[in-house]
Amino acid sequence: MKILSLSIQKYILGVVGIILLSCAPILFTLGNLLNFKLFFKEFGSVCKALITPAEWHLSYLEITTMEMIPFSLSSYFNGPYLYSMAILVLALLLSLFVSFFFAVMTTISKGPFKRVMSHFSELLIAIPDFSYIFIFQIAVVQVYLITGYRFVSFYSLGGEVVYVAPILCLSIVPTILFYKLFVALFAEEIEQSYVALAKSKGLSKMEILIRHCTSNVLKSIYHQSKSIVWLTLSSLLIIEHLFGIQGILYYLLNDFSPKGITFILISVFTPFYIFYQIGERIVNKREMERNTLFEKMQVPLIDKKQWKSIYLVKYKKSFKVKLNPFNNFIYKTPLFILLTLLTISLGYFFLYDDHIEQVNFVYNETGKIVSRAPHPPSSNMIFGTDTYGYSILQQLLVGIKYTILLTLIIATIRVVVGYVFGVIYVFFLNGKGRKIINSIADGMHFLPLTLLVFILLAPVLTTSTGTWDTTLGERLFIQIMIMSVIVLPVTTSLIGNEMNDALKKEYVQSSVVMGGSLIWIIIKHLNPQLWNKLLLYWTQHMVQVLQMFVHLGILSIFVGGARRYPDFPWRLVPEIYELSGMISISREVFMTKQYWMIIPPIFVFMLLIYCFNKLAEGIATKDSIKVPEKKQNRKTLMVNEKTEVLTKKTTFPRDYSRVFNRLK
Structure with missing residues (x-):
């Protein structure tokens, strides 16, 4: 009965999170930017609709009459x-x-x-x-x-x-x-x-x-x-x-209303939630044990004597050892490719100011039109042009830097903020607080991430009037924050649980018993164990962000936004040229068989994903980090009290429970 009650509580918490996400686009709509009063009012109306059977319906647009039909x-x-x-x-x-x-x-x-x-x-x-x-x-x-x-x-x-x-x-x-x-x-x-x-x-x-x-x-x-x-x-x-x-x-x-979004997300969330709740009971999955050592003992935040005893030179050497994998050939090749693409794109910006040539018509020597946009690849235009005559090659040169830099920024924010929140999760939250975070993280796995980001970004990155109430920098900042924050519950739970596993090592607990401070434990014990996994999560998030850019581009959500002019409602004009925006015409390309417009950006995306996957694969392999054998196989803790010497040996078994996280 207790398990059923806990499952119902987690489900209700997941539904509340869905309602909050469904109402969040109101905060970014034109004229109501960050209007929290309207947000909570809409939140209340959606909650009321959930308990009112008369409101249980969706709507769709009837094209012939342009009316919303229940x-x-x-x-x-x-x-x-x-x-x-x-x-x-x-x-x-x-x-x-x-x-x-x-x-x-x-x-x-x-x-x-x-x-x-x-x-x-x-x-x-x-x-x-x-x-x-x-x-x-x-x-x-x-x-x-x-x-x-x-x-x-x-x-x-x-x-x-x-x-x-x-x-x-x-x-x-x-x-x-x-x-x-x-x-x-x-x-x-x-x-x-x-x-x-x-x-x-x-x-x-x-x-x-x-x-x-x-x-x-x-x-x-x-x-x-x-x-x-x-x-x-x-x-x-x-x-x-x-x-x-x-x-x-x-x-x-x-x-695309808060009520409609809520009903649809709940319909996706509910069956998977029930399936995994029942399945976990069948396979007798035990809830991850929480480390309660720091809840029962008073651990100081910092100890001056211990801080002075940390040899910075020694720690720097250890840090260099951790960076040694990037000197390996398996890392050099993908890193070289990424840096080369980024350098070429940045160089084009500084040399040519991101100029993109437009050629609507091609004439022969007599002045007769021989070709009109889109132009297929030729000696003058290597990759051809798009429907409006803009060079595909130059669009790639302009867009590569935006794709790589935004991917790096979003993935870095996810891991760094997730690490900070992970420390708070482990050392400063009680059992109830950690259960809430884990419940939110579990619920996130049953909602399409691309759909959540689409719901939040649609009112920010599209305009039907041809004008903006926000600047390009503000839209990029909002997009980066939304794509970063949306996965923080999952990242926090993942990194926090990794920290919990590290804290269960006997030598870490011995350090606490002997008076180790919180900063000492994090720097000397947690970080060396987490460094490789954080690098692995970083590369995995970069791959996920790239895939999300592709999905959003197909759904006509472009980096920096796009304008839909009243005179041409079928055409979206991107504010900046970025690779995902070039893929938005994928359906039209298939129908017209003008494949040259989409093959180059797909190839670049494949190359970027391949490079990041190779980095993740190298980090995940057992021999990717060359740690001295003495440090890899055992940890020696020596305590001199009078004539007694205590030596403790701790092995570091491979973590089998998260094999998938190393392979995604």
Whole structure:
């Protein structure tokens, strides 16, 4: 009964968070900027609507009459909601079975199959998820042109229901992530002692994997699957948009009101919350143990004697050792690529002031028009031009610096602020405070991150009047803050729990018993253990931010904003040229077959994602940090009291519980 009560409390807390997020766009609308009075008024009206059955309906725009038509929740659940959820669930199940099969084949293989699968998965994970949609659609069209047979429908027209194409496209990314996770977990299980015992009894490797290892691995897969579901939910929105599916996103865009947003987000949040709450009880998942050492003992913030005893030179040497991986070849190549792209883009700004040439018409020697925009690639225009005659190459040169710099800033804010909040989470919050943070973080895993950011940024970065009430700097600042703060509950919980694990080490507790101050414990014990993981989280967030830029660009949310002029309502004009804005025309490019306009920005995104993934992979490997063996294998604590010497040896086992966080 206590567990049920706790689950209901966490659910109510998640619903309150959804209502706050749904009302947040009011704070950024024109004329009501940061109007908290209106915000709380709307919050109250949404809460009232939730308990009033007469208000349980959505609305959609009738194009012929341009009127908002009420749409009952029962029709929503039986139609678009069930359609979207079926695609999502079937895609996740397909990815789970396919990844398990290939992971078993990889684990039992002895030839080059492992290397081929490893390199192939790295290549696939670097491709933006929406690219698979176009690859699939182009393949269907080419087969139809050659054979005259369309083997599958790939677009929903006139209410047509399509399943196969969106399920296949949506399952690719989770299949890769599940595959990498399965392979890593199987590798860890094979090293266990019970496997050696099974081998001594004559069992084959396949039998050991299926009959003994799989049960343990599936439990870990279940616990780590929240992050994969989180990513897949965001990809589902892009699948719906590019396949023309009238699902969850369609009705969200039509009823972009706080009440409509709340109903739709709750409909997405509730089934996953119930599934994982029931599943955690079935698999007997224990709640992560909280370290209560610092709640029961008075630990001073700083001790002057200990502070004076910290040898800065020694600490600097230790810091340099931690930076040694960047001298490795596995780091030099992606770093060189990133720095080269950034240098070229910045150099173009200083030399040419980000000038982008526009060529609407191309004339021959006699003055006759031979080409009009968009121009295909040629010797004069290497990558061609877009629909309005602007050079694709020059747009890339201008936009690369914005993409890289904004990605670095957002990822850095997420990790640094998450680290600071993690310290507060561990040392200054009580058990109830930590439970609230963990409840919010768990709830975030069941909401599409791209959808949340879209809801908050839509009123900030679009204008239909052609004028702005905010400056470009203010819009960039708001965008950076929203994309950074939206994941802070998850980042704080993740880093805080890593700190909790580090505090459970015996030598850390001994340091507290012997009078270690809080600053001493953080600098001398926590930071050396967390440094590699913080670097890993940093690179992972950069990949996540890049993917989010792509998704927002497809949904016509551009970096710095875009204007929609009344005379040309179908055209959005970006304020700055950035790579995600170049991808917004992806659907039109497929219909017109002018692929040269979108292939270059996709390739640059692939290159950036690949570089950051290689950095994360290098950091996650066991040998990436060259720590002296003496410091790596044991920690010696010596206390001289009269003639007694106390020596304590502590080993540092690998943390198996967060294998997925090293592979995302």
